[in-house]
Amino acid sequence: MPEMPEVETLAREMRDTLTGKKIVRVALSGLPLRRPVPGDFAAKLRGRTVQRILRRGKYLVIELEPKAFWLAHLGMSGRLVYHARAFQGGRHTHALIRFSDGSLLEYRDPRRFGFLAVYEVARPEQIPEIRSIGRDPLGPGFNTAWLQPALQNSRRELKAFLLDQHKVAGLGNIYVCEALYSAGIHPSRRCHTLDSGEVSRLVEAIRKVLRRAIRSGGTSFSDFIDLQGNPGKNQYYLKVFRKERESCARCGNAIERMRQGNRSTFFCSCCQK
Numbered sequence: 001m002p003e004m005p006e007v008e009t010l011a012r013e014m015r016d017t018l019t020g021k022k023i024v025r026v027a028l029s030g031l032p033l034r035r036p037v038p039g040d041f042a043a044k045l046r047g048r049t050v051q052r053i054l055r056r057g058k059y060l061v062i063e064l065e066p067k068a069f070w071l072a073h074l075g076m077s078g079r080l081v082y083h084a085r086a087f088q089g090g091r092h093t094h095a096l097i098r099f100s101d102g103s104l105l106e107y108r109d110p111r112r113f114g115f116l117a118v119y120e121v122a123r124p125e126q127i128p129e130i131r132s133i134g135r136d137p138l139g140p141g142f143n144t145a146w147l148q149p150a151l152q153n154s155r156r157e158l159k160a161f162l163l164d165q166h167k168v169a170g171l172g173n174i175y176v177c178e179a180l181y182s183a184g185i186h187p188s189r190r191c192h193t194l195d196s197g198e199v200s201r202l203v204e205a206i207r208k209v210l211r212r213a214i215r216s217g218g219t220s221f222s223d224f225i226d227l228q229g230n231p232g233k234n235q236y237y238l239k240v241f242r243k244e245r246e247s248c249a250r251c252g253n254a255i256e257r258m259r260q261g262n263r264s265t266f267f268c269s270c271c272q273k
Contacts, residue, residue, distance in 0.1 A: 004170030005213035057169030075113030
């Protein structure tokens with residue numbers, strides 16, 4: 001699943017490529033996504049111009065003029081691909097947005113867990129999906145002063161807390177595993193047991209792994225590609241994720257895998273006691 005660095009990669013490319021373009025045509029496949037594409041989706045997009053591209057957690061928020069917000073979530077396998085010239089779409093193309101200069105933006109999603117909608121509201125914070133998400137780990141409000149009391153009030157396992165989009169918006173399995181390894185904290189630790197030093201290390205570790213991933217253009221194992229169709233490179237810099245039985249870069253012990261909920265967790269039992 002694309003996580004925050006992958007969505008941020010797309011948002012930055014879309015700012016350079018789509019800002020100022022006017023939407024003239026929207027073609028939909030009619031196939032359902034996780035939620036049906038609203039019936040007025042195409043009508044609300046047509047005639048509007050792209051003003052800004054924002055990211056909120058794992059959501060892309062495209063601000064349009066006249067005022068509206070186009071919300072996109074990539075789900076498990078969604079892709080946004082830019083085409084400078086005519087393109088007819090393929091088997092998994094769910095939406096083709098054509099601009100006045102003849103270029104197109106394609107939304108494709110083989111597994112159909114994505115989400116598309118348009119909201120005619122004044123601010124992104126009025127969008128229901130945005131209103132319900134938690135702190136952005138690269139935003140100014142994500143710090144030790146906020147995270148420590150939030151953890152002290154929780155008896156959950158730490159990994160589950162960090163994956164909860166209502167608590168921390170944008171983190172997924174890859175970057176939680178990497179951040180916990182970087183911070184030297186076991187993923188099964190109960191939230192309320194972390195001391196202030198550990199929380200401070202965790203905040204810095206989360207920021208570090210996310211920024212590195214963004215610089216690398218995101219992580220690509222199978223599904224994620226950028227706006228031009230290129231894979232990211234952050235998979236080459238991962239320390240524990242999908243590294244089961246490989247040697248830990250710090251201590252040489254074998255990286256282990258365990259199940260937490262319905263996800264695999266990768267960690268070093270020596271470095272993350």
